[in-house]
Amino acid sequence: MSEALSPAEFERQLRRIGEERYHSRHPFHKLLHDGKLNQGQLQAWVLNRFYYQSRIPMKDAALISRVEDPALRREWISRILDHDGSGGEEGGIERWLVLAEGVGLDRDLVRSTQSVLPATRFAVDAYVRFVREKSLLEAVASSLTELFAPDLHKTRIAALLENYDFATDATLAYFRTRLTQAPKDVAFGLAYVQREARTREQQEAALAALRFKTDVLWAQLDALHFAYVEPGFIPPGAFVPKDRQ
Template identity: 60%
Template sequence: MPTEPNEPLDSPEALERRLRWIGATRYHSLHPFHKLLHGGKLNKGQVQAWALNRYYYQSTIPLKDAVVLSRFRDRQIRLEWRHRIEDHDGSFDSEGGIERWLQLTDGLGLDRAYVESTDGILAATRFAVDAYVHFVRDKTPLEAVASSLTELFAPNLHEERIAGMLQHYDFISPAVMTYFKRRLDQAPRDAEFALNYVMEHARTPAERQAVCGALTFKTDCLWVQQDALYHAYVTGMIPAGAFRPEAA
């Protein structure tokens, strides 16, 4: 486990090193639930539960990005940020990430209307995702941008997920993994812009600390969703009203 940098946040380079340390120690790729998922240790019902709950996060990302966009008077920043909404929502003539996620849940045998209703998701999933939207609404624009920096670490997770799930689960086909394949290109582009933005605009140690706090908050939002899945579908404490695989 990397040790926390002791250097003061007195430069953009020190900020980047601290951000990468946060990702190396707190990103949800480290969670035991992900280890089970990628290692082929879950049954189909547990994978269904993961995809169903993750849909709420995926479908909320364009709402979050619309809020971030609304925080800026700078037209160039809005032009740069708004493609993120289309990446997930799609356009009239092309599918986006939400549609590709629904192709995954279709392939897992989940009813699309049930997935889109979000009726069966865990309360912790809803609370964590909604908290993320509230964060980008209520914090500074700098912190709103910084909270997206988990995308720095996403490509490695997607590569691990694609390889692991295709290797271990006979109910997963390459056709339903297109969401992750597309994000291999999209996430680095988005992360580069956000990283350059915070390194340029976080000019004081206090502002750089706020950027680190925003990324930490985002990793917590992602981590708690894995905690809830593990508690419900590995430990077996499925709360009332939540998806039950045996009833799927």
């Protein structure tokens, strides 16, 4: 394989993955941000996305369990606390449940994860396995979709406030909080990947890991669109909105 990419070129290629493949480009997101989803479709999105949110701390715990460097463990554990909460303060998972209640879902139903789409479960579980089994470099690189998240959250907050009655400061607290949390995570993760990917082979592995993560996010929206938008085939056992019952 050819010589290693320069740090600037390596970062450019990482960011290009987001420009081309991040799930902000998915048709389901376009419907969401244009105010064209009905309540049942919104509920399906929130319920299925909760499965992803609930597994992020488990993914991060799996990564930490393999880390021998205390400094890296100390840094990475903040991601778990951001989602699970700490010191009596709510975390991202609780904020997502507030969103779920805002769109008319029962929080116990959402927390049970029993009604998520099979494809959602398969995609998210594949991500957790990836982080557990691949190299630390690849595991950290897969988290770099956060490079692209703040812009999506800004767009989403404005779009939801404009188009949906459920959108309030309380129901959108998850997204507002990520505007400050994600940049910190990104700065550390990007610096780590740039430092540890010393060879072209390692850089290509990191790029592939980030592409894999974009596939995980895209696949979840594919499943939502297929089940709840077009053609509207809801698989057995998955959430069925009231207007489809």
